[in-house]
Structure formats: structure tokens, C-alpha cells
Amino acid sequence: MPQTYTFRQFDADYPDNDACLAKIMELRYGDNPFCRECKRHTKYHRIAKRRAYACQFCGGHVYPCVGTPFEKSRTPLRDWFFAMYLFTTTRHGVAAKELERQLGVTYKTAWRIGHELRKLMAGMDVSGLFGEVEADETYVGGKRPGKRGRGADGKSVVVGLKQRQGPVKSKVVPDAKRRTIEPEIVRNVRQGSVVHTDEWFAYRGLAKRGYTHRTVHHGAQEWVKGGSHTNSIEGYWSQIKRSIRGTHVHVSAKHLPKYLAEFDFRHNVRKRPDLMFPLLMELIRQARPAAA
Numbered sequence: 001m002p003q004t005y006t007f008r009q010f011d012a013d014y015p016d017n018d019a020c021l022a023k024i025m026e027l028r029y030g031d032n033p034f035c036r037e038c039k040r041h042t043k044y045h046r047i048a049k050r051r052a053y054a055c056q057f058c059g060g061h062v063y064p065c066v067g068t069p070f071e072k073s074r075t076p077l078r079d080w081f082f083a084m085y086l087f088t089t090t091r092h093g094v095a096a097k098e099l100e101r102q103l104g105v106t107y108k109t110a111w112r113i114g115h116e117l118r119k120l121m122a123g124m125d126v127s128g129l130f131g132e133v134e135a136d137e138t139y140v141g142g143k144r145p146g147k148r149g150r151g152a153d154g155k156s157v158v159v160g161l162k163q164r165q166g167p168v169k170s171k172v173v174p175d176a177k178r179r180t181i182e183p184e185i186v187r188n189v190r191q192g193s194v195v196h197t198d199e200w201f202a203y204r205g206l207a208k209r210g211y212t213h214r215t216v217h218h219g220a221q222e223w224v225k226g227g228s229h230t231n232s233i234e235g236y237w238s239q240i241k242r243s244i245r246g247t248h249v250h251v252s253a254k255h256l257p258k259y260l261a262e263f264d265f266r267h268n269v270r271k272r273p274d275l276m277f278p279l280l281m282e283l284i285r286q287a288r289p290a291a292a
Contacts, residue, residue, distance in 0.1 A: 002274040010085045010277070020077035021051055025064040027285040035060055051077075067287040069116035079103045083113050087121075088276035092243040093262055115258055122261035123283045126268060130190040132164040134233040135197045137176045140241070141253055156253045158260065159184050162233040167268040170240075170260045172253075178202040182209065196228050236267065 014020050025044070035042045037060030044053035044062060051065050065071050070080055086094045086102060094102075099110035139155040159181050160170040169188055173180050181202040189195060191210030197203040198218045206213040214228040223229060240263050244251050251259050269276050 002272055004089055004273040005085070005277045007085070007089075010082075014078060014081050017077045018046075020081045021046075021064065023281070024068065024070070024077070024284065025053060027281060028064045028287065029062065033062075068284055069113075069120055073112075075103075075105060075109055075113065079105065080113065084117060084280050085277060087114075087117050087262070088266075088280055089273070091266075092247045093259075093266070095247050095249075115255065117280075118258035118262045120280065120283050121265035122258065123286060124261075124265050124268070124279070126167040126169050126264065127188050128190055129161055129163040129167065129169065129188055130193050131166070132194050132196065132227075133189050134162045134164065134230045135181075135185055135189075135195055135203065136160055136230050136233040136237070137173075137181060137200070137202075138237045140244070140256060141251065156256050158237075158256075160233045160236060161185065161188055162236060164232060168233070168236055168264055170236075170264055172257050172260065176200070176202055178205060182206070185209075185211075196230055198230055239263075239267070 014023065029044065032041055033044055034040070035055040035058060037055060038058035040057060043056045045056060046052075047054055047061070051070075052061050052063050054061055065077075070077060073080070083094075083099055083103060086099070094114065096107060096111040096114050099105070099114055100107045103110060103113075105113075137157060137159045140158055141155050157173050157176050158170055159173050159176075160168060161184070162168045171184060173184065178201060182205055185195065185203075185206065186209055189211070192212075194212040194214060195203070195206050196214050196216070197206075199215055203213065203215070214225075216222050216225050216228050216230065223231070240260075243263065244259070248259070265279075266276070269279060
């Protein structure tokens with residue numbers, strides 16, 4: 001397995017705030033930037049003491065942090081980058097208290113950094129699952145178990161789609177009814193795929209939507225039937241819940257979608273730990289560049 005991006009490598013690549021800003025500029029404007037003011041390819045020069053650059057010809061300013069999580073933050077860029085490093089080198093995520101300790105910032109700042117990075121991770125597109133796909137739903141939060149499909153009190157319903165030997169996609173949904181779950185499958189799984197589920201009624205119309213639908217009956221203590229099972233997605237649910245209990249203790253319904261984005265991102269790149277940090281950087285590249 002490829003090696004994890006080490007702290008020594010990170011420290012060499014991003015020793016200070018200037019190196020971090022230069023990387024953001026490179027990501028968003030490339031090696032041959034085009035000035036929107038004078039309409040020509042140019043070189044940009046750093047403006048001292050500001051997160052800005054000026055065109056060598058017309059002096060037009062660009063602000064590479066605009067549209068990124070760093071835009072309105074007074075937190076040093078090196079702290080942001082170190083938080084990104086921590087997020088991409090841990091198995092179960094990083095709690096706000098741990099970020100507070102590692103960065104030496106207030107809890108409020110650490111909390112905001114964590115949520116901004118989770119929102120960034122949500123930009124990773126994993127639609128178009130195909131082949132053998134497992135679908136299931138679970139409940140997250142609350143203190144008591146609830147009845148399936150009835151929006152268990154205090155709990156959030158999460159639907160998950162796991163391509164075998166491939167990526168996973170999870171999403172908070174209003175309920176576990178067919179009218180809610182079936183469209184999520186249609187949006188994210190290519191027609192012609194084999195969809196494995198349990199016997200829950202929300203999945204009963206999949207054959208009519210262009211899928212081969214295979215079922216295991218958990219209510220009858222049937223966990224595997226031939227090659228049909230939902231073990232992969234159920235294992236993912238267990239991993240998510242361990243991460244919440246062990247790292248975050250509690251996740252509110254309001255912020256659960258962001259945590260799911262983080263869990264999905266980490267799971268989908270788990271076999272290439274060397275790419276986690278670069279992929280997060282790539283999501284910064286995708287932000288829309290803005291001029292003054």
C-alpha cells in the first residue's frame with residue numbers, strides 16, 4: 001500500500017504562511033495565469049503583508065483565497081494547512097478539542113476550521129456508481145432505538161450506497177420511505193447495475209427502474225444468499241458510528257451531513273493515503289478564482 005503523506009514531507013512542503021499562499025495561488029491560477037483586467041497572460045507578484053498578488057503589466061490585484069475556506073479567516077494559513085494534514089492522516093477524524101490543542105487556537109476557531117474542511121470534502125463527486133452496489137439505510141443520533149421508516153425520535157435517517165470494491169456515498173434523508181430512498185438510488189447508481197438490499201419495502205421497485213435487484217431477508221436471519229449481501233455497507237455504518245462515539249462523542253442532526261462528507265471522503269481514498277492531502281488540495285483548485 002502507498003505510504004501516508006508524512007509530517008516531515010508536509011513540513012518541508014509548507015514551512016510557513018508564504019509557502020501556503022503560494023500553493024493556493026498555484027492551484028487557482030496555474031503556471032500561465034491570465035489577467036482579467038488587461039486581458040493578457042502575465043506573472044503575478046506578491047503584495048507584501050496581504051494575501052494578494054498584482055499583475056506585472058496593469059497592477060490588477062487577485063486574491064487567491066477568495067471563494068475558499070480561508071477567505072475571511074484571520075487564522076494563519078499554515079494552521080489551516082496543518083489542520084488539513086491532520087484530517088487526511090487520521091482514521092476516525094479529528095475532534096474540535098484536538099484541533100484546539102494541536103493548533104493552539106480557541107475552541108470556536110477549531111470548530112469552524114473543522115466544519116469548513118468537511119464542507120470542502122463534500123465537493124468530491126462519487127455519483128455514477130455501477131456494477132455491484134449495496135444499498136441500505138441506518139439511524140444516527142438520539143438515545144433510543146426507533147421503529148424503522150418512522151423517523152425515529154431524535155435520530156437522523158441516513159441512506160448509503162456502496163459500490164463493491166469501490167466508493168461509498170451517504171446522505172441524510174427525511175425518512176426511509178420508498179418515495180425518498182428510490183430517487184437517491186436512481187440519481188447515484190447507473191441503470192443496469194446489480195443492487196443488493198435487504199427486504200425493506202422501500203427497495204421493492206428497483207427492478208422497474210432498470211436495475212437487477214437482489215435481496216437478503218434479514219428478518220428471517222438470512223445474511224448472505226449466493227453472492228447477495230449488504231455486509232459492505234453495514235460495515236461502513238459500523239465504522240461511522242465508531243468514529244462518532246470514539247472521536248466526536250455526539251454529532252447534531254444539523255451538522256451530520258458535513259461529517260458524512262468527511263467519512264465518505266476518507267473511506268473512498270483509504271487505499272491511497274498518499275493522495276488524501278493532494279485530493280483535498282484539488283478541491284481548493286475547483287473554487288472559482290476572483291479578481292479585485
